[in-house]
Amino acid sequence: MSAPKPPKGHFNILYFASASSHTGKDMEALPAPLPLRKLFDTLEERYQGIRETVLDHSLVTINLSYVEMPSSEDEDGEDNAVVIQEGDEVAIIPPVSSG
Amino acid sequence: MATLQPTQNEEPPEVGAQAQAPAAPSQQPAQEPTEISEDHIYVALTHDHLNYQSIIDQVRSPEAGAIVVFAGTTRNNFNSLPVQHLSYTSYAPLALRTMLTICRSILTKHGLKGIAMVHRLGVVPIGEESILIAVSSPHRQAAWRAGEEALEECKAKVEVWKREEFAGEGGGVWRANRDGVVGVRVDEPRIGDGKGDEGGSGNGKNDGQR
Numbered sequence: 623m624s625a626p627k628p629p630k631g632h633f634n635i636l637y638f639a640s641a642s643s644h645t646g647k648d649m650e651a652l653p654a655p656l657p658l659r660k661l662f663d664t665l666e667e668r669y670q671g672i673r674e675t676v677l678d679h680s681l682v683t684i685n686l687s688y689v690e691m692p693s694s695e696d697e698d699g700e701d702n703a704v705v706i707q708e709g710d711e712v713a714i715i716p717p718v719s720s721g
Numbered sequence: 722m723a724t725l726q727p728t729q730n731e732e733p734p735e736v737g738a739q740a741q742a743p744a745a746p747s748q749q750p751a752q753e754p755t756e757i758s759e760d761h762i763y764v765a766l767t768h769d770h771l772n773y774q775s776i777i778d779q780v781r782s783p784e785a786g787a788i789v790v791f792a793g794t795t796r797n798n799f800n801s802l803p804v805q806h807l808s809y810t811s812y813a814p815l816a817l818r819t820m821l822t823i824c825r826s827i828l829t830k831h832g833l834k835g836i837a838m839v840h841r842l843g844v845v846p847i848g849e850e851s852i853l854i855a856v857s858s859p860h861r862q863a864a865w866r867a868g869e870e871a872l873e874e875c876k877a878k879v880e881v882w883k884r885e886e887f888a889g890e891g892g893g894v895w896r897a898n899r900d901g902v903v904g905v906r907v908d909e910p911r912i913g914d915g916k917g918d919e920g921g922s923g924n925g926k927n928d929g930q931r
Contacts, residue, residue, distance in 0.1 A: 638812055639882035639895040679897075686815050713812055717897035720809070720816075720840055720881035721793045721852055721872065 625649050625711060633710040635665075641676050641714040645669050658684075658704040659692040661712070681715040688715075757817050761828055763837040764820035766813055766881075771841055771850040780835030785857035789864040791872050793852040795845050799896075803888040808844045809851065812880040816840070823874045831867035833858045838871060840881055851883075 625634045632651035642648055645668075656664065661682070666673045682689055689704055706712055756765035763779040777788055795807045824836045835857040845851045854871050858864040876898045886893035 636812065638810060638880070639884070642810075643895070683812075683815060686818060713815070715812070715815075715880060716882065716895065717899045718876075718878065718880055719883040719896035719898045720811075720879045721876040721883075721898065 628654075628709060631708055633706050633708060633712055636711065636713040638714065639716045639719075641672070641680060641716055644672050644676050654706055654708040654710065656706045658682075658689060658706055661706065662691070665714075676714065676716060679717060683713045683715060684710055686711070754817065755813060757821055759821075761833065761835045762821065762824045763835075763839075764817055764824060765839045766811055766816060766842055767839060768841070768843045771839055771853045773853065776837050776839055776853045776855045779837035780833075780855045780857040782834035782857050784859060785834040786859050787861040787864040788855060788857045789861070789868040791852075791854045791868050792850045793872070795847050795849055795851050797847045799885055799887075804847065805886045805888040806844055806846060807851070807886070808884050809840070809842045810882050810884070811840070811842055816880040819879050820875065823871060823878065827856075827867050827871050827874070831856075831858060831863040831870075833863065833867055836867065836871065838875060840875075840879070842881070 625636060628634045628651040631653060633654040633656070634649055634651055636649045637645050637647055652664065662673055662677050665677065682691055684704070684706060692703065755767060756763070758764075758779075761780075761782075763776075771792075773790065773792070777790060780788060795804075797804055820838050820840075824838060827833065828836050833856050835855075837855045838852070839854075840852045841850065852872075852875070854868055854875070856864050856867045856871065858867065883896045884893050885896060
């Protein structure tokens, strides 16, 4: 999946499998920067129920690397908290099923 | 799905002799690679039929005494529910990267002479090959083991998703290899709390089997 460049001040988020079904999209651009720990809240706001149906079972990548999802209460460590930047490619990775 | 970019307006038709057929590449939709090869390793994703001969040739070696090929084919049922057809999608750049990592590790671990892994995408009619894995090694034992391990690793990690459409029911499901339950049902209004008993919350990385 090669996404077009996101507009200025945005990052791309790619939805696969159940994430794509739930959002009705393969991808979209969302405003950046966005702290990673706010990502799921942001998506839940836009797509009610997605957290329970999809996100709780999914992994997340930023620019093709898996990232650990901090819990949203984790206000600490602002300094080393991951922030999604303009131009990043984020992806929601539901449980895989190749073969 | 790669987005098709209209390329007509790609402009400057070169002034020179052959403006015609400037060897396709720029025509491709913002193409990411769909295959990677390096020493003794070949991985690929394709929408085409899978070809046994070519994957075997990828791992052929004069130092090998054995080639093992695994073919995964699409089954017509899931727990005896009739499946009408299956389709696969992928996060191609990441899936290729993961396939490469798996192959490197198995090549070294089993002292292989070659390893190749090709996964088909898009609709795969029932009974056709959705994945081929080939490995070659000096002796057969390592090849058998490596072939099995490569497949298991692939099923656990490669960013490819299978969707099964069931006959006689609306919608389909995204399968999850992890726990073998039917995945999230889609294309259906979610009734009540939205959770049927088919593992709507049970296909996850976190909550294991039901």
